[in-house]
Amino acid sequence: MTADNTTTQASSVHGTWTKRWTFVLAASGSAVGLGNIWKFPYITGENGGSAFVLIYLVCILAIGIPIMIAETLLGRRGRKNPIHTMRDMVTASNASGFWHVIGIMGTLTGILILSYYSVIAGWALAYIPKLAGGEFSGATGALANSIFGGEQGFLSQYGTLIFWHSLFTIVTVYVVAQGIEAGLERAVRFLMPALMILLLILLVYSALEGAFAKGAAFLFTFDISKLSWNSALTALGHAFFTLSIGMCAIMAYGAYMPKQDSITKTITVIAVMDTGIALVAGLVIFPLVFAHGLEPSAGPGLMFISLPLAFGHITGGQLFGALFFTLVAFAAWTSAISLLEPGVAWLIERFGFSRRKAALTLGASAWVLGLGSVFSFNIWQHYKFAGMFTVFDGLDFLTSNIMLPLGGLLIAIFAGWVMKPEMVDDELRMESPWLRSAWWFALRYISPTAVAVVFVLGVYDKFAG
Ligand code: PHE
Numbered sequence: 001m002t003a004d005n006t007t008t009q010a011s012s013v014h015g016t017w018t019k020r021w022t023f024v025l026a027a028s029g030s031a032v033g034l035g036n037i038w039k040f041p042y043i044t045g046e047n048g049g050s051a052f053v054l055i056y057l058v059c060i061l062a063i064g065i066p067i068m069i070a071e072t073l074l075g076r077r078g079r080k081n082p083i084h085t086m087r088d089m090v091t092a093s094n095a096s097g098f099w100h101v102i103g104i105m106g107t108l109t110g111i112l113i114l115s116y117y118s119v120i121a122g123w124a125l126a127y128i129p130k131l132a133g134g135e136f137s138g139a140t141g142a143l144a145n146s147i148f149g150g151e152q153g154f155l156s157q158y159g160t161l162i163f164w165h166s167l168f169t170i171v172t173v174y175v176v177a178q179g180i181e182a183g184l185e186r187a188v189r190f191l192m193p194a195l196m197i198l199l200l201i202l203l204v205y206s207a208l209e210g211a212f213a214k215g216a217a218f219l220f221t222f223d224i225s226k227l228s229w230n231s232a233l234t235a236l237g238h239a240f241f242t243l244s245i246g247m248c249a250i251m252a253y254g255a256y257m258p259k260q261d262s263i264t265k266t267i268t269v270i271a272v273m274d275t276g277i278a279l280v281a282g283l284v285i286f287p288l289v290f291a292h293g294l295e296p297s298a299g300p301g302l303m304f305i306s307l308p309l310a311f312g313h314i315t316g317g318q319l320f321g322a323l324f325f326t327l328v329a330f331a332a333w334t335s336a337i338s339l340l341e342p343g344v345a346w347l348i349e350r351f352g353f354s355r356r357k358a359a360l361t362l363g364a365s366a367w368v369l370g371l372g373s374v375f376s377f378n379i380w381q382h383y384k385f386a387g388m389f390t391v392f393d394g395l396d397f398l399t400s401n402i403m404l405p406l407g408g409l410l411i412a413i414f415a416g417w418v419m420k421p422e423m424v425d426d427e428l429r430m431e432s433p434w435l436r437s438a439w440w441f442a443l444r445y446i447s448p449t450a451v452a453v454v455f456v457l458g459v460y461d462k463f464a465g
Helices: 007-031 034-046 050-078 082-092 097-132 141-149 158-178 181-209 212-220 229-243 249-254 263-291 299-311 317-351 355-376 391-418 421-428 433-464
Strands: none
Touching: 007 181, 007 249, 007 263, 007 317, 034 050, 034 097, 034 229, 034 263, 034 299, 034 317, 050 082, 050 212, 050 229, 050 249, 050 263, 050 391, 050 421, 050 433, 082 097, 082 249, 082 317, 097 158, 097 249, 097 299, 097 317, 097 355, 097 391, 141 299, 158 317, 158 355, 181 212, 181 263, 181 299, 181 317, 212 263, 229 263, 229 391, 229 433, 249 317, 263 299, 263 421, 299 317, 317 355, 355 391, 391 433, 421 433
8 A cells, every 4th residue: 555645545445444344343243242251251160260261262372363364264265155165165175075064064053053142142131121120239149149040030931031032033133134234333343342341340340349359360370280171172162152263154254354454463353352351251250259259150140140240239330231231232143143144145145045034044943943042941951961961051062062163173174284275375475484384383283183182082071071
């Protein structure tokens, strides 16, 4: 770009700017969601804290970022829906048809995740009127606990859960049916910074009023002795989940990315921001947990118990609390769109569905499956597959701990070993030879080995340990 200020150039610069932001906004909207604010804190609590956090951070750096770069470059190279992109990449590399599995499994994984994701996003929606109505004003830990999980509590009211699950699904399907760009841009551009600001306000509150030192120590003392292989697998799976990789969401969005943009820089910024938000959410929640005598291992309800409790004691907490859960629902919504989009794009291109019909078909399938997760928290809570999984637990384990790591493993091997290196280099154009070697090494050697080892030992530990 030169400093030449002719009119033509100004307008072309404007055009590029919008396109460039479309990818950044869509990808950050996809990455930042329930994974950061709801899931990261609760699985950290369940897996004993700091050692788990350490493994998670290592997984993001050594495995997540390299694979996220690979997935984006595949998308930008293919410029189609993931299934067709993979088909074209396979043809261009003269590779075996086996590799089509990346696009197919990824697209299916998106629908499976969406089924329970919208149930939890529904909880966030349901909490907006609860907070606005002052249900938590001056609440104790015991009260917040019983409002959520008590005998007559929120989780037991499956009709209510279904209502909010349906509402969230409808809104997601509606937007995907309309075409996603405009709404998505606005939501991510304004609402995400607002969410970050509110999280920072909560951080200040936690630091002043919570057991901050204890909470921080729980997250960052890095005592590795407590760790099991199953926890390591959960940390690995979550690294994929939180970055939205291993299931082709980022591949689908990579197709929007202008050719001249640096994939490496953009992806690194998104991944660092995503991780930062999760850590801040942890630093907000755990000091509250310890200050109010809550259980760190309370499970999926952790955020829904600890945060309303805090809002119940903050001046203006009804307003802030309602706003906070609104923003969480928006963050979930921009992620849910990316779970649905690959399958919708595929139905349109493969079977000539209208966008509306495609979004409705897949949305309805995810909705039905989601009922299984709704009932996991009430009438079916005692039915357990293999003695350990409710429908929700099973779907979460299957997608986060099995399908995403497998998808990521295959993407790493495909981009690292099967694709022609010239093609990869042409797409990436990394300026620093040092960075290029580091990325290749991480993608070709570290990621596949680490994912394979953690996967095998983790699954073994889960079922035999
Ligand atoms: N990354 C999203 C979150 O953290 C969830 C997600 C996973 C979205 C996979 C798309 C694909 O909430």
